[in-house]
Amino acid sequence: MAEKDIFSEIPQLNYQEESGDYKNPESFDQLVEARRSCRVYTEESIPEEIVRKCLSLAVLAPNSSNLQPWQFYWVRSADKKQKIVEACLSQPAAATAQELIVAVAHPEMWRTSRKLMLDSFASQKDIEVPKSAISYYEKLVPLAYNQGFLGIFGRIKSCVLFFRGIKKPTPRGPVSKQDMRVWAQKSTALACQQLMLAFRANGYDTCPMEGMDEKRVRKVIDLPKGSEVCMIISAGKRAPNGIYGPRIRFDEKLFIHEV
Amino acid sequence: MAEKDIFSEIPQLNYQEESGDYKNPESFDQLVEARRSCRVYTEESIPEEIVRKCLSLAVLAPNSSNLQPWQFYWVRSADKKQKIVEACLSQPAAATAQELIVAVAHPEMWRTSRKLMLDSFASQKDIEVPKSAISYYEKLVPLAYNQGFLGIFGRIKSCVLFFRGIKKPTPRGPVSKQDMRVWAQKSTALACQQLMLAFRANGYDTCPMEGMDEKRVRKVIDLPKGSEVCMIISAGKRAPNGIYGPRIRFDEKLFIHEV
Numbered sequence: 001m002a003e004k005d006i007f008s009e010i011p012q013l014n015y016q017e018e019s020g021d022y023k024n025p026e027s028f029d030q031l032v033e034a035r036r037s038c039r040v041y042t043e044e045s046i047p048e049e050i051v052r053k054c055l056s057l058a059v060l061a062p063n064s065s066n067l068q069p070w071q072f073y074w075v076r077s078a079d080k081k082q083k084i085v086e087a088c089l090s091q092p093a094a095a096t097a098q099e100l101i102v103a104v105a106h107p108e109m110w111r112t113s114r115k116l117m118l119d120s121f122a123s124q125k126d127i128e129v130p131k132s133a134i135s136y137y138e139k140l141v142p143l144a145y146n147q148g149f150l151g152i153f154g155r156i157k158s159c160v161l162f163f164r165g166i167k168k169p170t171p172r173g174p175v176s177k178q179d180m181r182v183w184a185q186k187s188t189a190l191a192c193q194q195l196m197l198a199f200r201a202n203g204y205d206t207c208p209m210e211g212m213d214e215k216r217v218r219k220v221i222d223l224p225k226g227s228e229v230c231m232i233i234s235a236g237k238r239a240p241n242g243i244y245g246p247r248i249r250f251d252e253k254l255f256i257h258e259v
Numbered sequence: 260m261a262e263k264d265i266f267s268e269i270p271q272l273n274y275q276e277e278s279g280d281y282k283n284p285e286s287f288d289q290l291v292e293a294r295r296s297c298r299v300y301t302e303e304s305i306p307e308e309i310v311r312k313c314l315s316l317a318v319l320a321p322n323s324s325n326l327q328p329w330q331f332y333w334v335r336s337a338d339k340k341q342k343i344v345e346a347c348l349s350q351p352a353a354a355t356a357q358e359l360i361v362a363v364a365h366p367e368m369w370r371t372s373r374k375l376m377l378d379s380f381a382s383q384k385d386i387e388v389p390k391s392a393i394s395y396y397e398k399l400v401p402l403a404y405n406q407g408f409l410g411i412f413g414r415i416k417s418c419v420l421f422f423r424g425i426k427k428p429t430p431r432g433p434v435s436k437q438d439m440r441v442w443a444q445k446s447t448a449l450a451c452q453q454l455m456l457a458f459r460a461n462g463y464d465t466c467p468m469e470g471m472d473e474k475r476v477r478k479v480i481d482l483p484k485g486s487e488v489c490m491i492i493s494a495g496k497r498a499p500n501g502i503y504g505p506r507i508r509f510d511e512k513l514f515i516h517e518v
Contacts, residue, residue, distance in 0.1 A: 007470075008349040010299055015504050020464065020497040022293035025312075027286040028460030032316050032453065034281035040269055055515050057288070059508060061452060062296050062467050066507060074517045087428050090267040116509045127504050169346050169472040178437045182444050186469075186489060189448035193320060194291065197456065201287030205279065208321050210445075211266075213428040221518050230445060238279040245274050245386050248325060249318060250375045256314050258333045259480050 011130040031201055036243045038205035041096045041236030050202050051099055051235070058195035063187035065141060066117060069109035070188040070230075072195075073102040073221045080220050087216040088232060093207035097234035102217060103192050105184035106227040107177070110145045114138075144174065151177050181228065188230040195233060205238040270389040290460055295502045297464035300355045300495030309461050310358055310494070317454035322446035324400060325376060328368035329447040329489075331454075332361040332480045339479050346475040347491060352466035356493030361476060362451050364443035365486040366436070369404045373397075403433065410436050440487065447489040454492060464497040 055072055063069065075081050081100055088094035114137045121129040121137075147154035158175040165172065173179045196206040208231045217229055314331055322328065334340050340359055347353035373396045380388040380396075406413035417434040424431065432438045455465040468491045476488055 008351070008354070010351045010500065011503065013500060013503055015502065016499055017295060017502045019293035019295065020501070021462075022289055022459065023462035024286050024290065025461045027283050028290065028457060029316070030281055031283065031287065032319050032457075034278035035319075035321075036276060036278065037321050053284075056511060057291050059511065059514055060291050060294075060506070062294075062455065064469050068509060068514065070514060072515050074515065076517050080518060089428055089430070092267070092269045095267070112513075113509065117507065120507050120509070124504070129504070133503075165472060165474060169348055169475055171348070171470050172473045178440070181437070181441055183469075185441050185445050186448045189445045190452040190467075193449040193452035194456075196321065197453075198287060198291075200281065202284045203280075203282035208449075210323050210442075211430050213424060214431045215424060216428055221516075240275055241269065241272060242279070243274065243276045244270065244272055244392075245383070245388070246276075247319070248376065248379050250327060250372065250379075252315060252318065254371075255318055255327065255329060256331050256333065257480075258335050259339060 009132075011132065013127055013130070015127050031197060035197060035200040036205065036247060037093070037207045038236070038238045038242040039091075039093045039207060039244055040239040040242040041098055041205070041234070042239045044237040045098050046204055046235060046237075050204070054195055054198035054202060055101070057198040058191045061187075061191040061194040063190060064183060065110075067110045067113040067141070068187070069106050069113070069184040070191050071104040071106055071227065072191075073104060075100045075102060075221065083220045084217060084232065087213040087220065088209050089211060089213070091209065091211075093209060093234050094232070096236065096239070097207075098236035099234065101195070101233045101235070102221055103188055103195070103230040103233060104223060104227050105181070105188040105230045106224070107180035107184040108226045109184065110141060114141045144171075145180065145183075147175070147177055147180060154179070185228070185230055192231055192233060199235050204235050205242060206233050206235045208233050268391075270391065272386055272389070274386050290456060294456060294459040295464065295506065296352070296466045297495070297497045297501040298350075298352045298466060298503055299498040299501040300357055300464070300493070301498045303496040304357050305463055305494060305496075309463070313454055313457035313461060314360070316457040317450045320446075320450040320453040322449060323442060324369075326369045326372040326400070327446070328365050328372070328443040329450050330363040330365055330486065331450075332363060334359045334361060334480065342479045343476060343491065346472040346479065347468050348470060348472070350468065350470075352468060352493050353491070355495070355498070356466075357495035358493065360454070360492045360494070361480055362447055362454070362489040362492060363482060363486050364440070364447040364489045365483070366439035366443040367485045368443065369400060373400045403430075404439065404442075406434070406436055406439060413438070444487075444489055451490055451492060458494050463494050464501060465492050465494045467492050
């Protein structure tokens with residue numbers, strides 16, 4: 001069965017990566033400790049190449065089926081920046097920020113990305129791409145991510161998967177436009193976290209903001225239909241009063257369960 | 260106006276953190292470079308304390324209004340583990356994994372978390388918590404996150420925000436149960452990325468999996484109603500054939516825009 005090939009078999013590939021030896025727990029502990037959401041920044045600017053580098057690192061985050069359903073709008077025009085600050089309710093984390101980056105989730109991105117994956121497979125010289133991988137992007141991706149007109153195809157899939165699932169393990173989604181929103185937002189958030197850590201590793205702080213006027217933000221950066229803002233990330237050099245208080249985390253037992 | 264106090268004013272606090280000096284770009288570049296989604300693991304186990312440490316680091320991720328709407332189920336029982344592997348369609352990334360962690364988004368968590376935030380404010384000794392922060396968790400959080408019976412309150416909010424938004428910047432959501440799903444999933448994904456980087460920093464690889472039978476997973480770990488699986492993260496020591504090929508990322512110009 002095709003599905004067995006794709007999912008449960010280990011393909012015979014001639015590829016190896018040495019990066020498996022990397023280890024630096026102390027540095028990561030310090031990084032996580034140092035990353036705090038910053039609400040007030042100084043007037044020190046961030047060198048352009050550092051912002052670019054952090055954005056490049058962000059899009060190396062893992063993501064669903066490597067379909068990269070994210071976009072990052074680095075707001076550079078002074079006029080647009082001012083409008084984004086206002087859309088962020090003029091909160092100091094935006095108003096005092098040196099840089100503002102709008103992270104956008106794009107649920108429809110799979111349509112172009114799956115073709116780019118197939119192009120990329122076709123151009124591989126060093127490894128032979130297994131047929132199952134090609135078939136995954138050719139057939140399974142459209143089947144999984146297309147929800148059809150008014151989401152009708154999603155509804156049909158949901159029924160089929162329900163009956164299939166009675167007897168054997170079966171993925172249950174995405175089967176709606178709403179599931180596709182969640183799908184794209186999740187991968188985008190993975191990249192956002194990588195972006196925030198990248199800034200911190202380079203000596204700068206960030207603040208992720210969700211409380212904003214999305215309608216106004218969409219207009220300012222001219223967002224394509226169907227996409228939606230994941231969060232706006234501000235960045236800059238931390239002011240002495242930039243962190244409002246010690247980090248508060250509730251008892252881990254509420255969140256981490258061993259089962 | 261209360262809103263102005265809460266959002267746009269910088270509170271007078273007597274708090275400072277020195278971690279703003281942290282900088283280690285090289286180490287982070289290496290970490291991001293080394294983190295690849297691993298599909299095949301060796302039989303080497305991960306010391307228990309490392310898994311615990313990585314989970315503790317994960318929940319230090321930033322999250323929406325610090326409401327921490329996430330849960331992590333570390334699947335330790337051999338029986339449950341086998342069932343989760345099957346629910347992950349027996350893919351090698353699950354079947355050969357030493358550890359499996361189910362990351363769960365919990366849209367209703369704000370109800371308890373906002374109380375925990377208020378408790379935590381009440382117990383602060385070193386800093387005086389501004390009234391606006393207390394009022395935020397007492398009044399604004401329920402207003403923002405409660406969608407009411409059948410989401411009716413959300414619909415009403417949506418109308419009110421629409422009219423308010425004509426004249427001034429106004430947050431547009433969350434105004435539905437679906438928005439709440441997105442809300443919780445986003446924060447959970449931020450923690451997931453931190454978790455995966457934590458494992459890599461400690462010398463182990465991970466693979467985030469979304470293609471799974473969520474219904475079966477829910478049953479195995481007895482998930483509370485209303486919560487939903489964000490992703491399952493497998494972890495272990497990378498096998499020589501663990502990485503299937505070189506990292507593929509499409510042209511950055513498709514994803515990173517300067518506006």
